[in-house]
Each structure stands twice: as C-alpha cells, then as structure tokens.
Amino acid sequence: MLKKRVIFVLLYDNGIFSYSRNFCLQKVGDLNWLKQNYNFSHISFFIDELIILDVSRGERDSDKFNDHIGALTEECFIPIAAGGGIETASQARDLFKHGADKIVINSLASASTEVINEISMEFGRQSVVISVDAKLEEGKFNSWINSGSTRHTPLLEWLTDISKLPIGELYLNSIDNDGVGNGYHLDLLDSLPESFPVPIILAGGAGKYEHFADALQDDRVNAVATANLFNFIGNGLEKSRNKLLSNGFNLAHWDSYIALKMKNILI
Amino acid sequence: MSTIKVSVIDYGMGNVCSVISAIEYLGAKVELISDPEEIVKSNILIIPGVGSYNKGMRALKDRGIDEAIVDSVINKGNKILGICLGMQLMGSHGTENGDMKGLNFISNKVTNFSTEELDGKKIPHVGFNTVSFNEGTDFFEGLPQESDFYFTHSHRMLLDDLNSTHAICKYGVDFLAAFQVGNIFGTQFHPEKSQTNGLVLLKNFLKSE
Numbered sequence: 001m002l003k004k005r006v007i008f009v010l011l012y013d014n015g016i017f018s019y020s021r022n023f024c025l026q027k028v029g030d031l032n033w034l035k036q037n038y039n040f041s042h043i044s045f046f047i048d049e050l051i052i053l054d055v056s057r058g059e060r061d062s063d064k065f066n067d068h069i070g071a072l073t074e075e076c077f078i079p080i081a082a083g084g085g086i087e088t089a090s091q092a093r094d095l096f097k098h099g100a101d102k103i104v105i106n107s108l109a110s111a112s113t114e115v116i117n118e119i120s121m122e123f124g125r126q127s128v129v130i131s132v133d134a135k136l137e138e139g140k141f142n143s144w145i146n147s148g149s150t151r152h153t154p155l156l157e158w159l160t161d162i163s164k165l166p167i168g169e170l171y172l173n174s175i176d177n178d179g180v181g182n183g184y185h186l187d188l189l190d191s192l193p194e195s196f197p198v199p200i201i202l203a204g205g206a207g208k209y210e211h212f213a214d215a216l217q218d219d220r221v222n223a224v225a226t227a228n229l230f231n232f233i234g235n236g237l238e239k240s241r242n243k244l245l246s247n248g249f250n251l252a253h254w255d256s257y258i259a260l261k262m263k264n265i266l267i
Numbered sequence: 268m269s270t271i272k273v274s275v276i277d278y279g280m281g282n283v284c285s286v287i288s289a290i291e292y293l294g295a296k297v298e299l300i301s302d303p304e305e306i307v308k309s310n311i312l313i314i315p316g317v318g319s320y321n322k323g324m325r326a327l328k329d330r331g332i333d334e335a336i337v338d339s340v341i342n343k344g345n346k347i348l349g350i351c352l353g354m355q356l357m358g359s360h361g362t363e364n365g366d367m368k369g370l371n372f373i374s375n376k377v378t379n380f381s382t383e384e385l386d387g388k389k390i391p392h393v394g395f396n397t398v399s400f401n402e403g404t405d406f407f408e409g410l411p412q413e414s415d416f417y418f419t420h421s422h423r424m425l426l427d428d429l430n431s432t433h434a435i436c437k438y439g440v441d442f443l444a445a446f447q448v449g450n451i452f453g454t455q456f457h458p459e460k461s462q463t464n465g466l467v468l469l470k471n472f473l474k475s476e
Contacts, residue, residue, distance in 0.1 A: 002388075002438060003395040003415060045462060048395065074288055079417060079460045099284035101317075101419075101460065123281060124318045126391035126419045168391050168419070199389055222394065252395030252415035254462040262466045264294035266271050266473060 003252040004216050005048035005223035006241060007201060008232075010034070010072070012084070014056040015064060019229045021179030023133075023148035025055060028229050031071055037233055044076040045256040046238040051129075051171070051225065053104060054084030055147065062091065066098040073099040081129050089118045096123060104171060106131040107145040110152055113165060120166035129201070130162050131171040134188055141191045148175050155191040163197055170196070171225065174204035181207025181231050184215045184224070192220065199223065207231045209240040216249055271295040271473050274309035276336070278326040280352060281317035289459040293470050303335035310345050311473065312336070314353030315459075320361030320377055320422065323352045324369060337370060346450040348472050351420060354445075354453030363422055372451045373431075375424040375443060384440040393419045396436050398444045398456065404432045405475050406447045407468070414464045416444070416456035423455065 011018045016027040017034050034040060044050065052072060054065045065084075073080050082095045083104025092103045092115075103123075108115060109130055120128050133148050134141045134155045141155035152158060162170065174185035184205045192200070199222035202215050206226040215224045226232060232240065244251055273290050275283055277299045290297045290313075300306060314336070316323055327333040339345045349357045358369045361377040369377070380390055395415040400407040407414075416436075423442040426435065436444035436455070445454040445468075452472050458465030 001397055002392070003397075005394055070284070073284060075292055077285065077289055077292075077460060077462055077465060079419070079457075080285075096282050099282060101282050101285070122318065122322075124391075124421070126393055126421065127281075127317060168393060195387065197389060198391070199393055222389075252417075252462075254415060254464045256463060258463040258467065262463065262470065263292060265470055267294035 001250065004221070004250050005201075006212060006237070006244070006251065007049045007051055007223050007225040008043075008047045008237060009051040009053065009203065009225050009227035011053055011055045011227050012065060012068060014061065015068075017229065018055065019179060020055065020227060023175055023178055025057070031068060040072065041075045043235070043237055044078060045259050046241045047078065048223070048252060049079045049081065050076065051081045051104060053082070056084070057147065060085050062094065066094060069095070069098045069100060083129070083131065087115070089115050089122070092119045092123075096127075102127045102129050102168065104129045104131050106133070109162065109165065110145050116165055116167065124168075125166040126168035128167045129169045129171050130165065130167045131173065132158060132162065133173050133175050134191070135175040136185075141188060144175060155188070156193065159191060159196065160193045163193055167198055169199050169201060171201045171203060177205030179228060180205055181228060183207070183211045186215065186218060189218065189220045201225050203227065209243050212240055212244060213247070213249065216244070271311065273297050273311045273313060273473065274300045274305065275313045275315060276306065276332060277301045278316070278323070278330060278332055280323050280326055281315065283315050285459040286313060286315045286350065289466060289469055290473070293466065293473065295473055301330055301332065303331045306332060306335040307339045307343065309339065312339060312345060312347040314347065314349045314356065316350065316352035316356070317419070318352055320352065320355055320363040321365055321367045323356055324361070324367045327356065333370060340372070340451060344450055346472075346475065347452065349453040350459070351455060351457055354455055355422065355424065357451065357453050358424055361422065373429055373446065373448060375427050375429055377422050377424050379422050380439060386439055388439050391419055391421045392438045395461070396438060398434045398436050400434045401432065404447065406432055406445070406452060406471050407434065408471050409467050410464060416454070416458065416461040416464055418456045420455060
C-alpha cells in the first residue's frame with residue numbers, strides 16, 4: 001500500500017537556515033548549528049523526504065546554495081527536493097546535478113509554463129513539485145506569489161490551472177499558518193478542484209505530533225511538511241514519527257538503527 | 268577483503284549523487300564512467316536514471332554505451348544493477364514518447380499505468396510502497412518479506428512470464444518491483460533513497476557472487 005509521508009523543510013536564507021512566521025524570516029543558524037541541534041545524519045532516518053528552499057530575499061548566490069545541498073545530502077538516503085527562485089531550466093539542471101531529485105517551482109508557474117514543460121520533458125514530470133502559497137482574505141483563499149508579496153488569483157482558479165501542467169506533486173502552503181505552530185489549515189484542501197491529479201503535500205502550521213496526525217487522517221493529504229525549526233528541535237521528528245507509526249498511521253517502516261551497522265560494512 | 272569497486276554509468280539522466288553516496292556509505296569505492304571501454308572492463312555496474320525511456324535509450328546509444336553494457340554483462344559476465352529507468356531499459360522495449368527497443372536482458376516491456384488499473388489513483392506513483400519478495404534469496408537477504416521502498420515513476424513493467432527471483436509491488440495492478448536473473452539485477456524503486464531498507468539491498472547486490 002502506498003504510504004503517506006512526513007517531510008522536513010529547510011528554509012535557506014543566504015547561508016543561514018531560517019524560521020519563517022507568516023513569511024517573515026528570522027535567521028536561526030548555519031550548517032553547523034543545524035548539524036549540532038538536529039544531529040542531521042541521525043534525524044534524516046526519521047523523515048521520508050527533505051525539501052530545501054532558497055528563500056533568500058534579494059539576490060541569490062546559487063553556487064553557495066548548491067554547496068549547502070551537497071553538504072546536507074551526504075549520508076541522507078531519502079529523496080531531496082530543492083528550489084527557490086528557479087527561472088530557467090539550466091538553474092534546475094544545476095540543482096539536479098548537486099543532488100536534488102526533484103525541483104520546487106513557485107512564482108515561475110505564473111509567468112511561464114515553458115520552462116516547466118522543458119524540465120518535465122527532460123527529467124520527467126515526477127521531478128517537478130509546484131509550490132503554492134495561499135492566504136485567507138475576506139473568507140476566501142487567494143494564491144500569492146513572489147515569496148508571498150504579490151496577490152495572484154483565487155486559489156481554486158490557480159489550482160485548476162496548475163492541474164493541467166506536467167508536474168509530479170503539489171506543495172500547498174498556508175501563509176496565515178506558516179510558522180505559527182497551531183496546526184495545518186485543512187480548509188485549504190476545499191479549494192482543490194475535483195480529482196486533483198497529483199499527490200498533495202500540505203505545509204504551514206505544524207507545531208506538534210497531533211497536527212501531523214490531524215492532517216494525515218485526511219484522505220486528500222498524501223504528505224505533511226514542516227519547516228518549523230523550533231518545534232521539532234532535537235529528536236522531535238523522531239518522536240513524532242514513532243508515535244504516528246505506533247498509532248497505526250500508514251507510514252513507511254524501516255529499521256533506523258541498522259544504519260550505523262551498515263556504515264563501511266563492505267570494508 | 269579487498270575494496271569493492273563500483274562503476275556508475277553516467278549517461279546524463281538525472282541525479283547520480285545519492286547512488287554514489289549510498290555506495291560510499293557502505294564502504295565501497297565508486298567511479299562515474301561513460302567510456303564504453305571502461306564499461307566492458309568493469310566488474311560491477313550500476314545504471315541509475317530517471318526520465319523518459321525514449322530519451323534514456325537514445326542517450327545510451329548516442330554514447331555507444333548500450334553495446335558496451337551488453338558486451339560487459341552478457342559476454343564478460345560482469346554484474347549489473349539497473350535502478351528505476353535503468354531497470355526499465357533492461358526490458359525488451361518501452362512505449363513512452365513512441366516505441367523504443369531496450370537492452371532486452373528480460374523480455375518484459377515498459378508501458379504506462381492504464382486508467383482502468385489506476386481506478387482514480389494518482390500518477391506518478393510516488394512515495395514508499397510495500398514490496399513483496401517471492402522467496403528468500405541473496406538479493407533480499409536480511410529484509411522482511413514485505414518491505415517498504417521509495418518509488419517515483421509513471422510507467423511500469425508487468426511480471427508477465429518472468430521466471431526468476433523477483434519482487435512485486437501493487438499500485439492498482441501488481442507490477443515488477445525488482446528482479447534478479449543471474450548477474451542481472453533491477454529495481455523499479457530507488458534503493459539509494461529507501462533509507463536502511465535500500466542500504467541492505469545495495470549491500471546484498473554488491474556482495475552477491
């Protein structure tokens with residue numbers, strides 16, 4: 001049976017991993033901070049996937065970002081998605097070359113679908129994740145682009161357009177709940193057109209185990225994501241996963257503790 | 268024991284970083300190769316790859332790699348593991364973006380999941396899914412008979428009359444998740460992205476006689 005997924009998201013801001021609340025960024029720590037506080041090579045055995053987004057405002061240093069992807073993906077045997085500010089197929093190619101299995105596209109989808117078609121033809125549609133940021137305004141959800149700074153279209157309209165693109169997954173994020181830690185905005189799912197064709201990753205608002213559980217119970221949710229660097233610090237993700245598994249949630253099983261025994265086993 | 272040396276075939280189809288880091292984690296040495304002569308001489312080969320069948324096969328042909336692989340595996344008896352698109356290319360032919368002949372190591376063909384068999388299920392088939400092994404063999408040693416592996420694909424091979432060590436996964440229909448025919452191994456899933464289950468399987472492949 002196809003399993004649901006728990007995804008950890010790292011927000012990268014010019015060399016520093018950041019905490020985002022309603023899309024306002026707060027710098028938290030660099031790669032060393034992350035390795036110390038998350039014991040990254042250990043915690044990666046308790047998540048299903050990793051998403052790394054370059055959310056740097058202003059000019060992006062893509063070489064530096066690529067180096068960070070390389071460093072994070074060592075000893076991390078899960079799919080990696082990367083993105084942030086992608087505008088050309090060659091930027092996407094660079095990310096694939098540095099270890100990304102999928103790329104995440106947001107604002108570009110509103111400007112041109114050509115690049116998406118090109119990437120999809122070259123790497124397959126399963127490697128394209130479309131990210132959509134939504135905000136509740138006067139009782140209705142609107143989609144926003146450019147790091148949540150520009151109102152785009154009503155959410156339903158945008159998701160209907162997106163459903164026709166050659167993509168592999170949708171990353172649906174709530175600007176209102178982002179970083180708040182009070183739970184996911186499940187109402188967002190009501191803006192999905194009927195029989196939306198690709199798997200849905202719900203993001204924005206997870207603060208504790210129960211929030212994962214609430215969202216994973218919804219049939220429309222294929223994966224839950226959290227970018228909250230504070231609420232799952234230490235072994236929070238490990239504990240949440242174990243609790244989900246012991247409560248019968250449909251997540252993948254593997255023996256995380258074999259990993260240490262596997263290291264250099266062939267030498 | 269001397270160091271195990273693995274050659275990963277680079278033909279420009281997708282991410283090879285995770286395959287390399289998984290093999291290095293296990294303690295083997297990896298080289299990335301695309302020269303046909305080196306392919307013929309390599310004792311252990313891996314063809315990774317994501318993307319379209321047609322494009323993948325053409326990429327092998329353009330570099331003269333397809334014949335080198337056949338020579339290495341069939342004539343020299345070197346062992347090979349095909350991952351995802353790499354496994355699909357080992358079949359007789361694919362139908363993605365037009366018919367294209369494969370390496371034909373096994374007679375199974377690659378076609379898309381049909382609407383009927385999907386019955387509303389989403390495509391691509393992405394995420395961890397349960398794989399059932401047909402019997403205890405070296406390739407699946409140390410893993411429970413039902414184990415979870417990471418998939419991401421829209422096309423699949425059916426079991427057809429493949430008479431060998433194999434594993435099945437169900438997504439609307441039972442399809443071929445992995446197989447071993449002598450020195451030829453294939454996995455539709457990504458062992459390099461399947462946590463410890465994948466590391467165990469890669470180790471089994473590398474250690475197999």
